[in-house]
């Protein structure tokens with residue numbers, strides 16, 4: 265069965281700020297996006313990789329690939345206005361009619377996804393059509409109230425919640441059908457797009473290190489994770 269991975273790196277990185285787009289920032293000497301692609305290649309060299317980057321950044325990425333002698337094969341697609349549009353552009357590179365193919369969608373800024381989590385997502389998507397990795401909430405969780413609750417907030421049962429990671433993985437036909445829907449602002453991940461079509465999503469345990477590098481603080485964590 266054919267496996268694809270769409271690695272989206274088409275965002276603006278506003279919360280990170282800085283001169284270099286966050287996906288290109290070197291962590292322990294290697295750009296974040298290369299580390300993310302390394303993770304999928306290390307899991308299975310036969311996974312067909314599709315990298316989504318803003319048109320304006322593709323020249324710089326090509327230069328980086330030359331500089332780092334990056335040889336993992338991939339196809340390039342153009343970034344879109346939102347993550348939804350970037351995924352849709354990447355998905356256009358997956359041929360129609362490969363009914364048994366699986367497609368993982370992974371954030372280019374999550375380089376620490378484990379081999380086991382990638383494998384579990386493909387396996388669960390094969391059996392159940394749609395699978396996403398999640399992590400348990402490790403702190404007390406409070407919900408802000410606008411209904412007159414005294415103090416304006418209340419502790420909620422953290423066991424009822426999960427933090428959502430990627431790779432979010434689907435049967436290709438399911439994901440393609442989902443991404444034919446009109447964009448809606450609550451489509452912040454692929455699971456929400458697929459669920460809007462009525463397909464349930466199964467949860468698999470993620471790995472704690474699989475952080476989304478979003479702010480400068482996350483970069484410090486990333487450096488620490490790679491140092492002995």
Ligand SMILES: Nc1ccn([C@@H]2O[C@H](COP(=O)(O)OP(=O)(O)OP(=O)(O)O)[C@@H](O)[C@H]2O)c(=O)n1
Nearest residue numbers: 272273274275276277278279345346347350372
């Ligand atoms: N138009 C977009 C927006 C986001 N992404 C990708 O989706 C992933 C998750 O998004 P996030 O890390 O939140 O990135 P940004 O949208 O770039 O960050 P910010 O909201 O701080 O601008 C990232 O790999 C990002 O590059 C994308 O491919 N295309």
Ligand SMILES: C[C@](O)(CO)[C@H](O)COP(=O)(O)O
Nearest residue numbers: 371428429430452453454476
């Ligand atoms: C897809 C995602 O990484 C799951 O956590 C996330 O929804 C995208 O990031 P954002 O912070 O919602 O933009």
